[in-house]
Amino acid sequence: MKDLLKKLADAPGVSGFEDEVRDIMIVELKNHVDEIEVDQLGNMIATRNGKSDSKKIMLAAHMDEIGLMVRYIDKKGFVKFSKIGGINDQMLLNQEVSIHTSNGIITGVIGSKPPHRMKEAEKKKVIDYKNMFIDIGASDREEAGKIVKLGDPITIKQKFSPLGNLYKGKALDNRIGCAVLVEVMKKAKTNATIYGVGTVQEEVGLKGAKTAAFRLNPDMALALDVTIAGDHPGIKEEDTPAKTGKGPGIILTDASGRGLITHPKVKKLLITVAEEEDIPIQLEVSEGGTTDATAIHLTREGIPTGVISPPTRYIHTPVSVVDIEDVENAVKLILAVLERF
Secondary structure, three states: OHHHHHHHHHOOOEOOOOHHHHHHHHHHHOOOOOEEEEOOOOOEEEEEOOOOOOOEEEEEEEOOEOEEEEEEEOOOOOEEEEEEOOOOHHHOOOOEEEEEEOOEEEEEEEEOOOHHHOOHHHHOOOOOHHHOEEEOOOOOHHHHHHHOOOOOEEEEOOOOEEEOOEEEEOOHHHHHHHHHHHHHHHHOOOOOEEEEEEEOOHHHOOHHHHHHHHHHOOOEEEEEOOEEOOOOOOOOOOOOOOOOOOOOEEEEEOHHHOOOEOOHHHHHHHHHHHHHHOOOOEEEEOOOOOOHHHHHOOOOOOOOEEEEEOEEEOOOOOOEEEOHHHHHHHHHHHHHHHHHO
């Protein structure tokens, strides 16, 4: 699991540019499923056929990560950028970045005015990303324009590595879900037909999940994602009770019900199986963000859907932290569910 997660987390995959992540998943799955295809939007759909009259289950994990995109090059050769997905401006400043160009990866740094030249009011203010820039070492616009192009995707430069008994890396939202999907598709024992879907562009509107669910029209679906671990300073336990190392989260509702309210039958199935198999879980009623499940459960006449999410600290930053045991327990839970379906 650690090796797989490292491969997935270190790969670049800004929304709309998920190719490398998808290629890793295809290589991992090609000898374990009956069919793999890539649809017109870029979703990877891996199929394990069940019995002829079997039910169909969709497992969805989004492949994309939040990131940046080259928007403008100024006359001095500094790169201005746009944000792709939900990024907090304060985590961007002074980061090392990788610009993914047609000629390879270009390293840059997000520069800022030194504190020696800041007024007191500036020091206390969060700098807007529109006032940031990327220094790639170019002397002017012409030189920079030969290196990078408008529309090139940009990722923060961080590597997956141990952090005490935990692991940290960029894009654990949602390479964790991708790793769970791969392991489940390799090991599942079930009479049902399983569609393992690596979805695109979740971070910018749940786009891939919408089109894939419409096409596959499964009888049930599970979105495999991450949830916020609140076991660190700055968060009240009552607001974010999930903790690392205590088991994957089962999301009962998200976005205060505006996203998903987990289907009662799916909720009962997940909780019952966890209890019978003695797999630790954490139940969550969330007022925050949402997942691919929001798009899937509203497809066609409706698809009963749930979410399984290992708790992860500092999501939507390049230093997210996870307990591998939570990831492995998510795999165990889904495998047990599939056996009973």
